[in-house]
Amino acid sequence: xxxxxxxxxxxxxxxxxxxxxxxxxxxxxxxxxxxxxxxxxxxxxxxxxxxxxxxxxxxxxxxxxxxxxxxxxxxxxxxxxxxxxxxxxxxxxxxxxxxxxxxxxxxxxxxxxxxxxxxxxxxxxxxxxxxxxxxxxxxxxxxxxxxxxxxxxxxxxxxxxxxxxxxxxxxxxxxxxxxxxxxxxxxxxxxxxxxxxxxxxxxxxxxxxxxxxxxxxxxxxxxxxxxxxxxxxxxxxxxxxxxxxxxxxxxxxxxxxxxxxxxxxxxxxxxxxxxxxxxxxxxxxxxxxxxxxxxxxxxxxxxxxxxxxxxxxxx
Numbered sequence: 001x002x003x004x005x006x007x008x009x010x011x012x013x014x015x016x017x018x019x020x021x022x023x024x025x026x027x028x029x030x031x032x033x034x035x036x037x038x039x040x041x042x043x044x045x046x047x048x049x050x051x052x053x054x055x056x057x058x059x060x061x062x063x064x065x066x067x068x069x070x071x072x073x074x075x076x077x078x079x080x081x082x083x084x085x086x087x088x089x090x091x092x093x094x095x096x097x098x099x100x101x102x103x104x105x106x107x108x109x110x111x112x113x114x115x116x117x118x119x120x121x122x123x124x125x126x127x128x129x130x131x132x133x134x135x136x137x138x139x140x141x142x143x144x145x146x147x148x149x150x151x152x153x154x155x156x157x158x159x160x161x162x163x164x165x166x167x168x169x170x171x172x173x174x175x176x177x178x179x180x181x182x183x184x185x186x187x188x189x190x191x192x193x194x195x196x197x198x199x200x201x202x203x204x205x206x207x208x209x210x211x212x213x214x215x216x217x218x219x220x221x222x223x224x225x226x227x228x229x230x231x232x233x234x235x236x237x238x239x240x241x242x243x244x245x246x247x248x249x250x251x252x253x254x255x256x257x258x259x260x261x262x263x264x265x266x267x268x269x270x271x272x273x274x275x276x277x278x279x280x281x282x283x284x285x286x287x288x289x290x291x292x293x294x295x296x297x298x299x300x301x302x303x304x305x306x307x308x309x310x311x312x313x314x315x
Contacts, residue, residue, distance in 0.1 A: 074306065103210055107140035117142060118171055121219060122281045131280070132215040146278060147221045149173060155236040161257035162197055163265060165231070165239070167276070174279035177225065178202060179265045179272055193297050199275040219278035227252065228270045 121142055125132050132139065149169040157164035157176055165177040181196040182188070188195040202220045209217040225231055227250040232243055242259075243252040251266035253259050265272065280286075292315045296303050305311045 074309065099211070102135075106136055107143070109144045110138070110141040113141060113145060117145060118173055121278065126280075126284055130215045131218060132210070134213070134215075143219060143221050146173075146175065146219060146276060147223050151225070151230045151234055153234050153236070154231045154239060156239050156255040163252075163254040163256050163259050165254070166279075176277040176279055177223070177274050178277065179274040181265060191299075193295065199273070202275040202277055218280060221276050222273065223276040224271050224273045225267075226270050227267050227272050 117138065120138050121131070125136065127133075146169075149171065151167050152170055153168035155166045157166040159176075163179060165179075167175050167177050169175055178197055178199045180199045182198065184200060200222065203222055206217045206220040209215055227243065231252075232240065232250075235243065238255060239252070242254050242261075242264075243250065244264075245251070246264075246266060248269055249266040250270045250272075251264040253261050253264040267273075293305055294303060305315075308314070
């Protein structure tokens, strides 16, 4: 009797779960359809005899024109909300000076470097929530070692779409090198994602994460590499085949999705500046979380947060 009741109870729970899941997906489909109809209802119908591809391009352009004011309105509303915040949000926190002093003290380079210093960022520091602990007195020394460690192997990085180098350093350390494409004062015109990666943004992100007490960004430093001595002498054949001299400068274009002989990066003479980013040890398993404010990177398609006025409530 008890077994029969348990079975009926389990089946009831299963039925409720199935109905809930179905209801959720039906609601998602309805919401998606409603959103599409809301922004598509004013689009012009293709004229008779008009090519469908031409009509599609015209519709995309019309939709972009319709959505642009919505995105602008959201931007203005965010700014308006900021202006209404209490004055306390515009005052400097009294603990700011103490935090800054502590962070600067961490960047002091120690005179004597331990032989096993890489054991600290590899094994001692990382946990489930951060890569660097709140107190890391060895940080400055480790950054300096990363900046000066000898390169023993250079190859094309197998990740991303832009040119990056995967470097093996002494003491079995790996690091990713992002070259400098622009000077620091170069202004890139166009959308926020226009142009190539800014190498110094990696270093800014690293230090900003410390200021915000979100120490989840890998170690990153600015480093200048001699393309002939430090890269060419230990480059893999595939990478070396993309290196050449142009006047007095050494250049390379590497192998990647957007890499091309017509679009190389060149050093000043033989020296190329870039960001060197510490490659996390293999045992660390990362979980990918899609950013709620991610862009679409498409000119004719806006992200949900750019068109949905109630998006913040959903997030």
